[in-house]
Amino acid sequence: MDKILVIVGPTGVGKSQYSIELAKRLNGEIISGDAYQIYKAMSIGTAKITKEEMQGIPHYLVDELCFDHPYSVADFQRVAREHIQTIISRGKLPIICGGTGLYIKAVLYDYVFEKEEIDEVYKDQLKNYSNEELYEQLKEIDSKSLETIHVNNRQRVERALLIAHSGKLKSDIVDEQQHKLLYNATIIGLTLPRDQLYEKINQRVNVMMEKGLLKEIEQLIKIANDDKIEDIWNLQAMKGIGYKEWKSYFEKEATKEETIALIQKNSRNFAKRQYTWFNNQLDVNWINVTTKEQTLKEALEIVKN
């Protein structure tokens, strides 16, 4: 199996910085395992690292899409795997670094995404039903998929119905998988005590403001106007933390201070969800990020073993 290194951790813990240091020492190249850093013109709010900070280490899946394009776990899985092969063929170590748990798991494990064509007419029809009605429909078609989907989780109930409608059942697709790693992956998780992490997150949002987050949003709105995009706030890319919160601000329903506080809160909540995923879905070697030298030493040791 091909050897790869994976660096995960909650938002704001300092993954990017460590990935560079490790890449330098291990002759590696970095693939971003992040759902939002793929978008161009969204740099401050996604805390993207700059060209200088990359220190010449090649990065993939950063700055590749316009913000009006959709991006999905299936896209990520396909392209990330291609990059892994290319990097290995050059004799380098692939390092996946990011905070999007689902994306990273989908690459590492044998997740299968069938080729599908969405039936837009059927999708539209679903809008006419209540959560309960959709749930009942799914119970008839694919009751097994309901084991991990709650009635109120409309997004995922609809998704399971769409999958069933396009051919195979979602539960069958999952059952056919072996849930095994496809790579010899070492997964390192960077962590901090919760209160320290939250403090860092709050500070980071303040720094984003100083760097011009609001200007970045205004710029995106301008691009959207020029491109005649109707509702910018409906774009997938604008659902990201640090972006979606500004809708209320521009509609004069929230002050700047309230918006900043909301971004901080959403970031903290997100960090907590990330921990839930990494703790329960991946086999993570956790390293407490207190001193930089110690962290690197520990990380290198884990990689060797």
Added chain:
RNA sequence: GGUUCCAUAGCUCAGUCGGUAGAGCAAUGGAUUGAAAAUCCAUGUGUCGUUGGUUCAAUUCCAACUGGAACCA
């Protein structure tokens, strides 16, 4: 200095005509297979300011004290 009011969860506060208490927000735990920075589920964490008194029983009534607020000097 005097009078009055306040003190209950991390915060803002409700409440118990005396039987050890509950909302919102924050927070915590969990699910997660094509929106995942998304979407959804669950959970009240408390010497009811301190010390005494009355009482079978005090967070609740009484007193003193401590801290805070307002008003009068």
